[in-house]
Amino acid sequence: MISEIENNNHINKNISFDSMEDNKEVDSSHPYEDNPTTEENFDTLSKTENKIREFIANGLPLSEPLLYIDNLPLFRRGNLYSIQGQKGSHKSRIASKIATAIIKGSTTPDSIGLWANPNNDVTVAYINTEMNDLEEFAPIVDKIQRDTGLDVHSKKFRFTSIVETSRLSRFNAILGFIQRIYEESGNHTVVFIDVITDLVSDFNNVSETNSALDFLALLRVYLNCTIVQVIHENPGSMKARGNLGTEIGNKSTGQLRVGFEWKNYQKTGRIFLEIHKIRGSRDLSPIFMEFSEELGDLVCTEDQRKTVNYQELSKQKIDEFIKILPEIMSESRKYSQSELISEIQKKVSISVGTVKSRLNQIIGNRIKLICGNGVSCILVSYQVKGSKTEYSLEIPDVVNNIA
Numbered sequence: 001m002i003s004e005i006e007n008n009n010h011i012n013k014n015i016s017f018d019s020m021e022d023n024k025e026v027d028s029s030h031p032y033e034d035n036p037t038t039e040e041n042f043d044t045l046s047k048t049e050n051k052i053r054e055f056i057a058n059g060l061p062l063s064e065p066l067l068y069i070d071n072l073p074l075f076r077r078g079n080l081y082s083i084q085g086q087k088g089s090h091k092s093r094i095a096s097k098i099a100t101a102i103i104k105g106s107t108t109p110d111s112i113g114l115w116a117n118p119n120n121d122v123t124v125a126y127i128n129t130e131m132n133d134l135e136e137f138a139p140i141v142d143k144i145q146r147d148t149g150l151d152v153h154s155k156k157f158r159f160t161s162i163v164e165t166s167r168l169s170r171f172n173a174i175l176g177f178i179q180r181i182y183e184e185s186g187n188h189t190v191v192f193i194d195v196i197t198d199l200v201s202d203f204n205n206v207s208e209t210n211s212a213l214d215f216l217a218l219l220r221v222y223l224n225c226t227i228v229q230v231i232h233e234n235p236g237s238m239k240a241r242g243n244l245g246t247e248i249g250n251k252s253t254g255q256l257r258v259g260f261e262w263k264n265y266q267k268t269g270r271i272f273l274e275i276h277k278i279r280g281s282r283d284l285s286p287i288f289m290e291f292s293e294e295l296g297d298l299v300c301t302e303d304q305r306k307t308v309n310y311q312e313l314s315k316q317k318i319d320e321f322i323k324i325l326p327e328i329m330s331e332s333r334k335y336s337q338s339e340l341i342s343e344i345q346k347k348v349s350i351s352v353g354t355v356k357s358r359l360n361q362i363i364g365n366r367i368k369l370i371c372g373n374g375v376s377c378i379l380v381s382y383q384v385k386g387s388k389t390e391y392s393l394e395i396p397d398v399v400n401n402i403a
Helices: 002-007 038-057 091-104 133-148 167-185 206-222 242-251 302-307 310-328 337-347 352-364 396-402
Strands: 067-069 072-075 080-085 114-116 122-128 157-161 188-194 225-232 254-263 266-278 287-292 297-300 376-382 390-394
Touching: 067 091, 072 266, 072 352, 080 091, 080 242, 091 114, 091 122, 091 133, 091 188, 091 225, 091 254, 091 297, 122 133, 122 167, 133 157, 157 167, 167 188, 167 206, 206 225, 206 242, 225 242, 310 337, 310 352, 337 352, 337 390, 352 376, 376 396
Parallel strands: 080 225, 080 254, 122 157, 122 188, 188 225
Antiparallel strands: 067 072, 067 114, 254 266, 266 287, 287 297, 376 390
């Protein structure tokens, strides 16, 4: 992948941010070549146009969402997401729970309702920029490993810290780390940067903001990444820190905000998670949580659990699918995703995103269906890279033998 980047005419072969000195204006140095020729610009934009044309011609084969909450697709591949909040508001704990859910790939919601697509073949990379490496960051890494059941040396979860890296070298250090991960795994990488403002010298400097956004775009486009960045809010405000926070909010596909509930000028002990913005999705009411000393984790408050019992809600909705899938898939063959969704929507008034999430739950939990002649079967999905997803009903023993 590194050679691929170096061979690209529109990427600076010597990516450098060395002009970022404290309290000084930065020059136009950024990941992209400063002055490509008109012909090079035309070639780049034409290639992008053709890529989009081909994607549309193939029927818009959108990837499955990476993360859900309350059956709402929360994160999708290749985008930028933001987690913001005041100091001490559990921003890092929310980030680590999201990382855990994505790595685990379980359709059973966690303690605050997060769950992930089990078919995601991804690597998670968590980068610390401000915590003490051993006393604060290491326990977070340890909890993620314990909650996901990963071995300490697993390549599915990578982590590092740039606390000891000079501010001038931090972009290059992260770039090298993510490049190496991509070369080793070939997977899509979900990169957590906690916190983003520690990558620049002045979060109110427009030039540094532009360089940071260019850097994040480089990771997303050329190194096949989704970026989840954590950022502080201005004291006493709901606005993310500085010009950098403003522009990241504008560019983000999704913004999450975490904070404490206040009544009569005092904290109630409840913590809220607000979905400020998710492009293309419906609004979601705030989720209220509390910190459990016993579990050392965030959990839904009692009234939240009464309002949305995630596991019971999921089971009730899945039961409906268990009945209709064998009827729809009565022929012994593979069904394209578009065909299956179309047939399901003829029987149930439901969105495309919800259909996909329920199919993923059935597959991930290997829920048994009753097919013709009373035979037990399971739903299986097939997807070769670059091709469309297909589904079929298979007898479990046959699937195990194939595997």
